Amino acid sequence: MLSGLETADIMEGVHNCVVNCAGVKRGENVLIVTDTLTEERIVQALACACKERGADVVTIIMKPRDWPMQEPPEIVAEAMRHADVIFTPIYYSISHTRASIIARLEYGARYINLPTLSMNSLKSEAARFPAPVISKIYEKVHEIWGRAKTIHITAENGTDVRGKILSKFYTGGMPHFPMQEGEFLAFGGAMGIYGMWPGGEEGDANGEMYFDAAHMFVGKLEVPLKYVIRKGRVVEVEGGKEAEHFRNIVKNVPNGDHLAEWMIGLNPKARIILDQDVTHVEAHRHAGSLHTAIGNSKVLGGTVYANVHLDNFIIAPTMTFDGTVLVDKGKLVVLDHPEVQKVASEYGVSW
Amino acid sequence: MDGKQVNKMADQRQAGTSYQLAQEIFVQGLAGDPANREFMGRHNRTIQFEIEGEPPFIVEVRDGRVAMREGVLADPDLGVKANPDVFRQVFRGLMSPGEAWMDDKWWVGGAFSDYVGTSWMMRLIKAGIRSRMQQIW
Numbered sequence: 001m002l003s004g005l006e007t008a009d010i011m012e013g014v015h016n017c018v019v020n021c022a023g024v025k026r027g028e029n030v031l032i033v034t035d036t037l038t039e040e041r042i043v044q045a046l047a048c049a050c051k052e053r054g055a056d057v058v059t060i061i062m063k064p065r066d067w068p069m070q071e072p073p074e075i076v077a078e079a080m081r082h083a084d085v086i087f088t089p090i091y092y093s094i095s096h097t098r099a100s101i102i103a104r105l106e107y108g109a110r111y112i113n114l115p116t117l118s119m120n121s122l123k124s125e126a127a128r129f130p131a132p133v134i135s136k137i138y139e140k141v142h143e144i145w146g147r148a149k150t151i152h153i154t155a156e157n158g159t160d161v162r163g164k165i166l167s168k169f170y171t172g173g174m175p176h177f178p179m180q181e182g183e184f185l186a187f188g189g190a191m192g193i194y195g196m197w198p199g200g201e202e203g204d205a206n207g208e209m210y211f212d213a214a215h216m217f218v219g220k221l222e223v224p225l226k227y228v229i230r231k232g233r234v235v236e237v238e239g240g241k242e243a244e245h246f247r248n249i250v251k252n253v254p255n256g257d258h259l260a261e262w263m264i265g266l267n268p269k270a271r272i273i274l275d276q277d278v279t280h281v282e283a284h285r286h287a288g289s290l291h292t293a294i295g296n297s298k299v300l301g302g303t304v305y306a307n308v309h310l311d312n313f314i315i316a317p318t319m320t321f322d323g324t325v326l327v328d329k330g331k332l333v334v335l336d337h338p339e340v341q342k343v344a345s346e347y348g349v350s351w
Numbered sequence: 352m353d354g355k356q357v358n359k360m361a362d363q364r365q366a367g368t369s370y371q372l373a374q375e376i377f378v379q380g381l382a383g384d385p386a387n388r389e390f391m392g393r394h395n396r397t398i399q400f401e402i403e404g405e406p407p408f409i410v411e412v413r414d415g416r417v418a419m420r421e422g423v424l425a426d427p428d429l430g431v432k433a434n435p436d437v438f439r440q441v442f443r444g445l446m447s448p449g450e451a452w453m454d455d456k457w458w459v460g461g462a463f464s465d466y467v468g469t470s471w472m473m474r475l476i477k478a479g480i481r482s483r484m485q486q487i488w
Contacts, residue, residue, distance in 0.1 A: 105452070168462050172463030195463075
């Protein structure tokens, strides 16, 4: 029975993910780890795209995890160690688990995380956006952020926070395209991020941040969530009904108060969609938006482990680096750079 | 020098220094086995080792060759910080380098995005141990 041709509409996005980003090649062992809450057509499309490249594809379907970053069953963890490429279209992400990190770092697997991915996201312009253009935007951001010593973030919502950038070890965040061994990519219907670990006590982040959306809550917050930050730790949480949830984490989870990342989106076509899922992954990739995590920073250049990692979101920050404005009220200024425009033109995209 | 320090030095003499063990794995094991040449030659990186209580040293893998020396680099590509016990367990193949990192037993890393280098280094260590074991046995 013909039940619609929607799968055809996502294939360009899937091709971008499988071929341009993951670089799946003939003869490679591909493992798709999914769960029973995931859209079957996405899994099938990923498998088809990998098979079309000549890869050997194995798909494992597991019970959905009970919470984000819960370890997968050992049989999955073992399979991950034998894969050249791992795709995880999944409800609760397992990207920062011991299983995935060992598979990447000790066994060299390339890991593409696709959490709470929707057909809608995979059909979008952001999902089709050319990887080389993202790479050029990344390069231009790195020229400013990666060489700076100080960061200052403000926003009209009241955010005003400053910190130090300790070394090159703590800035970055994107793989090569196509990906190389051991690399990680979150493809939430879009790709493109750059960020830093704020450096804990030594990084000396101080100030206040007000968030427009919060991890594990659907939609824009009616009352912005406020963090008061001292020396890289959240010391106070205020806001609406969501505040108690974050206050509990900050107070009760070991290192739950640790400021784990400041990260911006690079993708000019990623949409600020906040009302469709609890992770807002596509919005995080919107060029010039900012997400900030508390908790685990170990896979993000940092040194602090926590059994939690929650990202909150600011739509339109202004961010300066040693006095140079990189993001101006949510506009990523390097998008206008002639080199970025040239590459965009070569790939037939504009914004 | 107190008794504990004397005992520690005696233990270190018996076990060899971390530098010596790294030399055994990287130079004799890794570089001494032709099977590793392609893998070693994939990347060029400098690795700074800082082992507690011992002089810092540098491992440089360039164009498929390994060079080691004591010292400190201003701008290494990758870094390892560990206490001697953990270092020895990892470099004798008794502890997984990734598990040790996950459990905060040692620090291993590079630039935020340099997962390629970090992964390559962990696999270099494992390949060196494997080759050294084959040479011995």
